[in-house]
Amino acid sequence: MAIRLIVGLGNPGREYEATRHNAGFWLLERYAARERVDLRKDGKYHAYLGRIDTSGTWLLMPQTYMNASGKSVGLLAGFFKIQPAEVLVVHDELDFAPGVAKMKQGGGIAGHNGLKDIAAKLGSLDFWRIRLGIGHPGERSQVVDYVLQKPSAEDRAAIERSIDRTIDILPMCVAGDLQGAMLKLHTKDKL
Numbered sequence: 001m002a003i004r005l006i007v008g009l010g011n012p013g014r015e016y017e018a019t020r021h022n023a024g025f026w027l028l029e030r031y032a033a034r035e036r037v038d039l040r041k042d043g044k045y046h047a048y049l050g051r052i053d054t055s056g057t058w059l060l061m062p063q064t065y066m067n068a069s070g071k072s073v074g075l076l077a078g079f080f081k082i083q084p085a086e087v088l089v090v091h092d093e094l095d096f097a098p099g100v101a102k103m104k105q106g107g108g109i110a111g112h113n114g115l116k117d118i119a120a121k122l123g124s125l126d127f128w129r130i131r132l133g134i135g136h137p138g139e140r141s142q143v144v145d146y147v148l149q150k151p152s153a154e155d156r157a158a159i160e161r162s163i164d165r166t167i168d169i170l171p172m173c174v175a176g177d178l179q180g181a182m183l184k185l186h187t188k189d190k191l
Contacts, residue, residue: 002176003128004086005058006031007073009114011148012063020134020159021147023092025061027132027163031170032059047072055174058082069114074121084124088173090166091115092147096133099158101166103130103182128178130185132162 008028009021016022032039037050037059048061058080062072077087085105091114096102105128109115119125135155137146151159165185172181 001083001085001178002055003057003088003173003178004080004082005060005073005077005088006170006173007060007062007069007087007089007118009066009069009089009091010061011065016148018150019148020151021066021092023132023134023159023163024090026159027090027130027166028059028061030163031167034167035059045072045076047076049076052174057174066114068117070117070119070121073118077122084122084126085128087118087122087127088130089115089118089127090130090132092134093131094134094136094143094147096131096135097158098133098135098151098155099162100133101130101162101185102133103128103169103178103185105129105178128173130166132159132166134159 006028008024010016010025011021032050035052037052039048039050039059039061042049046062046064048063050059058076060072060076062069064071091112095110106125109119134151137143169181169185
């Protein structure tokens with residue numbers, strides 16, 4: 001099954017642009033530029049939205065704030081009859097170090113409010129996710145402040161490298177080779 005909708009998660013507004021929680025936005029903006037897709041503000045879907053000409057795959061950046069990301073995803077998926085298994089959500093992941101990127105289908109939401117809202121609006125956990133590692137502050141009580149801060153230059157560089165690797169596998173996802181894409185992303189190149 002091919003991916004028909006790629007969603008990058010983050011928070012709208014200049015004050016959040018460079019924060020860890022916006023790693024999904026960073027990837028989607030870079031992928032859109034690579035595919036020459038113009039992301040335009042769309043009030044109907046409460047998002048920046050574009051479409052890849054060659055495949056028809058939608059690119060979506062919800063502008064509802066993280067906790068309400070499902071509103072945009074649910075509206076677009078519902079209107080275009082996109083099944084949960086045809087949706088790929090890219091988001092920040094506290095449990096992975098900066099530079100780590102992993103892909104999976106389904107599973108839990110690990111307290112990620114954006115994923116929780118998307119699962120509620122789609123009525124399923126069966127969507128695909130790409131998790132971009134941002135590291136963990138060490139204390140649970142520090143998580144909210146941590147995700148809303150800018151990463152160090154070293155961490156940002158590691159996250160950017162994981163974004164580069166992930167962007168390379170997205171054409172495979174769009175073409176329907178999800179297992180191949182996952183294998184390629186999870187396989188470290190031998191030196």
